[in-house]
Amino acid sequence: MLTLPVELAAEHADLIAAIDALVDAHGATRSALIPVLQGLREQRHEINDVAMQVVADRLGITPVDVQGVVTFYSFLKMEAAGKHIVHVCRTLSCEMAGMRRVAEQLQAELGVTVGGTSADNLVTLDWVNCIGMCDQPPALLIDRKALGRVTPAQVREIVAGLRAEAATT
């Protein structure tokens, strides 16, 4: 339920329509937060207070949650050297839930240290601060897709999946 005043909603109808389209594409859940924000930044080059309020409404989270993620995400504009960029959340909930083991497995599978790009240019691996998935730690961001409760065993599947996709494109 949108909590914006009616006049403000009318004034920002285009913005609201853009957000609704992104939410339709990515889902009205907390895990859609990053892709929705990334899409919004690509389309409109800024994420203002009204946008944060509308995104929060649509995803059922607080504007403070959205603002926290937006503040962290200067990396949303980052250019990756590899075809894909995998960010590993290193903030407290994920740290406590075994993020180090996930990061070690990624490094082993890809043959890189965090901050580097695999020799085949498939993946750039990097750290990130909280991506809003603290209720499902440890969390990864694979390009635009957030993934929670990641295990070291899953890492093997994730990397194999990226390699298989690259082999067919």
Ligand code: FES
């Ligand atoms: S602490 Fe990792 S997603 Fe929030």
